[in-house]
Amino acid sequence: MNNTSEIKLTVDEIWAILDTIPDPEVPAISIVELGVIRKVKIENNIVTVNITPTYSGCPATERFKQDIRDFLKIEGIENIELIMQYSPAWTTNWLTDVAKEKLREYGIAPPIDGTEDKGFLFQSGPKIVPCVKCNSEDTEVTSQFGSTACKALYKCNNCLEPFEYFKCI
Amino acid sequence: MTENENLIHYLFRLGDNSLILGQRLAEWCSKGPTLEEDVALTNISLDNFGQARMIFSHLAEIEGKGKTEDDYAFKRNERQFYNALIVERPNGHFGNTIGRSFLFDAFQYHFYKELTKSKNEFLAALAAKSLKEVQYHIRHSGEWVVRLGDGTQESKEKIQESINDLWEYTGDMFDTDSKIDALIEEGIAPDYNLIKNNWIKTVEEVLYRATLKKPEDGYMQTGSLDGRHSEFLGHLLGDMQYLQRAYPKAEW
Numbered sequence: 471m472n473n474t475s476e477i478k479l480t481v482d483e484i485w486a487i488l489d490t491i492p493d494p495e496v497p498a499i500s501i502v503e504l505g506v507i508r509k510v511k512i513e514n515n516i517v518t519v520n521i522t523p524t525y526s527g528c529p530a531t532e533r534f535k536q537d538i539r540d541f542l543k544i545e546g547i548e549n550i551e552l553i554m555q556y557s558p559a560w561t562t563n564w565l566t567d568v569a570k571e572k573l574r575e576y577g578i579a580p581p582i583d584g585t586e587d588k589g590f591l592f593q594s595g596p597k598i599v600p601c602v603k604c605n606s607e608d609t610e611v612t613s614q615f616g617s618t619a620c621k622a623l624y625k626c627n628n629c630l631e632p633f634e635y636f637k638c639i
Numbered sequence: 640m641t642e643n644e645n646l647i648h649y650l651f652r653l654g655d656n657s658l659i660l661g662q663r664l665a666e667w668c669s670k671g672p673t674l675e676e677d678v679a680l681t682n683i684s685l686d687n688f689g690q691a692r693m694i695f696s697h698l699a700e701i702e703g704k705g706k707t708e709d710d711y712a713f714k715r716n717e718r719q720f721y722n723a724l725i726v727e728r729p730n731g732h733f734g735n736t737i738g739r740s741f742l743f744d745a746f747q748y749h750f751y752k753e754l755t756k757s758k759n760e761f762l763a764a765l766a767a768k769s770l771k772e773v774q775y776h777i778r779h780s781g782e783w784v785v786r787l788g789d790g791t792q793e794s795k796e797k798i799q800e801s802i803n804d805l806w807e808y809t810g811d812m813f814d815t816d817s818k819i820d821a822l823i824e825e826g827i828a829p830d831y832n833l834i835k836n837n838w839i840k841t842v843e844e845v846l847y848r849a850t851l852k853k854p855e856d857g858y859m860q861t862g863s864l865d866g867r868h869s870e871f872l873g874h875l876l877g878d879m880q881y882l883q884r885a886y887p888k889a890e891w
Contacts, residue, residue, distance in 0.1 A: 526768055527689025556693065557764035559771060591781055591841065592848075613675035614775055615682040623675065639771040 477515055477547055484510050484517060484542070491541050494533040495618045496636075498576035501534050505564025508555050517547055520555040525619035525639075562638045577602050579624065579635040601626035602633045611635075645818040646759070647702055648721070649828060651711075652819070652864065653765075654694035655722035658712060659872070660743060661687030662879050663730060672733050679779055680736070686772040690765070697761050713883035717873045718866040725808040727872045731801070734787055734794070738801030741780035741845065746812045747773045749837040753829030762827065781845045788849025795850070802846070803854045810859030813838075819864070 479487075488510070489502040501507055509520035519538060523531045535552055542550055562581040565573075570580035579599050598607050606628035613623040614637070621634040664684035671677025695708035725743055730736045751773055754766035787798040813831045815823065822828035846853050862868070882889055 523689075525686060525689060525772060526693050527685035527687070529685075556768055557760070559764070559768040561771075591778060591844065613679055614779060615675070615679035617678070619682055619685060623678075637775075639775075 477512055477517065477549075479512075479545060479547070481510050481512055484512070484519075484547075487541055487545060488519070488538065491534060491537045494530040494537070495620075496573070496576070496578065498572045498578075499565075499569045501537075503566055503569035503572070505566075506531075506534070506560060516549045516551055517542065518551045518553060520553045522555050522558075522560045524560050528619050530618075560639070562636065565636075573636055574602055577633060578621065579633060581636050581638045599624055599635050601629060601631060603631040604629040643701060645821050646827070647698060648818045649822055650694055650698040650701075652721045652723075654691050654698065654711065655720050656726055656743075656747075657687040657694065658691035659720070659722040659875065660726040660740075661685070661691060662875055663726065663728075664736075664740075666730055666878075667736065676733075683740070683776050683779065686769075686776070690769050690772070693765055693768075697765075709883070713880045717868055717876055720868065720872060720876075721864060721866060722868075722872075723808075723812045723814075724860055724863050724869060725805060725812060727869060727875060728805060728808060729871055732797065734797040734801045735804075737780055737783045737787065738798060738805050740776070741784045742802070742805055742809055742842065743812070744773060744777040744780045745841045745845075746809075746834070746838050748777045749834045749841065750829065752837075753834055756826075757829070758826040777841075781841075784845050784851070785849040788846070788851040798849070799851050802851060806854040806856075807858060807860050810856075811861050811863050814861055814864055816864045 485502065485507075488507055489500045491501045493499055493501055493504050496504070504524070506522055506524060507519060508522050509518075511518040521531070521535065521538075538552065539550055542548075565581065573580045579602050582597055582599060599609050599611075600607050601609050601624075604626060606626055608627040609624050610627060611622060612625050612632070616623045616634050620636055620639075622637045623632065624635050625632045661684045664680050664687065667677065667680040667684075669677065671680055691712070692708050695711045698711065699706045699708060723743070725739060728735070728739050748770070751766040751770040755763055755770065757763045757766065784798060784802075787794040789795070813835045815828075815831055819828055823830060843853055860869075
């Protein structure tokens with residue numbers, strides 16, 4: 471399976487390709503915007519991509535590893551090495567402002583402040599997560615765990631919309 | 640050689656803790672008391688499986704016997720498991736599950752917090768990553784203990800009984816053996832006395848808020864580091880390993 475044809479793309483061009491791969495669970499943003507791609511390197515005709523998973527059990531990780539291979543294959547790149555990089559651990563701080571806005575438009579409230587809650591045992595103060603539909607601040611958490619590992623469930627007391635919140639880690 | 644043996648033993652301990660608790664919580668799938676709670680328990684299960692996968696993948700690398708993470712999960716017998724006894728306790732009713740999660744999550748939180756300082760690069764990275772997840776776990780189980788303890792007369796009696804019954808399995812979480820002691824000496828494994836002190840403080844704080852009593856320390860069950868378990872682990876493995884045992888190499 472060794473494809474020895476020379477890689478003609480630059481590192482920047484590979485970043486641009488990766489930026490077209492949607493997150494499998496939150497397709498509004500790309501895996502680059504999600505911040506899971508940490509490094510791209512071309513050496514000895516091999517493309518190496520360092521990936522940091524969001525949550526250790528996130529099933530999407532397997533999916534976007536395959537997507538990276540598939541998308542690069544279209545460009546004729548088959549010598550790919552994917553490295554799982556666990557340190558530093560992924561944090562919601564790596565989401566760009568643009569990505570946060572895209573999340574909001576998609577209907578998922580983006581992480582507030584981008585920092586994790588300090589009081590580990592009980593939430594230090596009620597965190598205000600504005601409603602994604604009506605922007606009301608009168609919202610409440612229904613569960614800290616949602617449809618995917620990275621989201622919590624909220625509901626708006628003003629317009630009654632249930633929505634998801636991308637929680638801080 | 641011995642150095643590696645110690646680390647391998649320790650990785651089994653850590654991986655099995657996460658794997659077995661993950662399996663227990665997964666048993667709640669579709670049986671949770673509410674939809675949100677069903678989703679919460681299985682999300683926490685998934686975090687645990689993720690941590691176990693990280694650990695077993697690394698273990699496969701350093702053991703160098705060509706095994707995969709699945710071999711460790713599906714092809715070992717109960718005497719080859721080294722998880723703390725508390726995680727294999729049956730789910731029982733919701734309060735039993737919450738009591739077990741709370742006592743263990745509080746341990747995991749303080750354990751991972753100390754492990755971030757490990758001189759072993761992998762363990763430090765694993766700890767930093769897992770700590771973020773476990774923080775949500777302890778908050779989840781801790782809040783439930785308060786709700787149940789400070790709830791109705793019935794919920795209070797039930798959660799108190801769960802905590803009392805589980806207490807004799809808590810000592811085993813902090814047990815070490817000569818291999819782990821060697822790792823502590825080298826700054827690879829954390830100091831379990833320190834973790835125990837921090838754990839007690841957290842447990843006391845939550846029980847106080849929950850208007851519950853901390854059980855008296857009495858006889859503590861031991862043996863997990865030698866692979867000696869309760870009768871419940873075998874049944875759990877029967878369930879978890881059935882497919883790979885019956886249809887070896889079956890894949891999704």
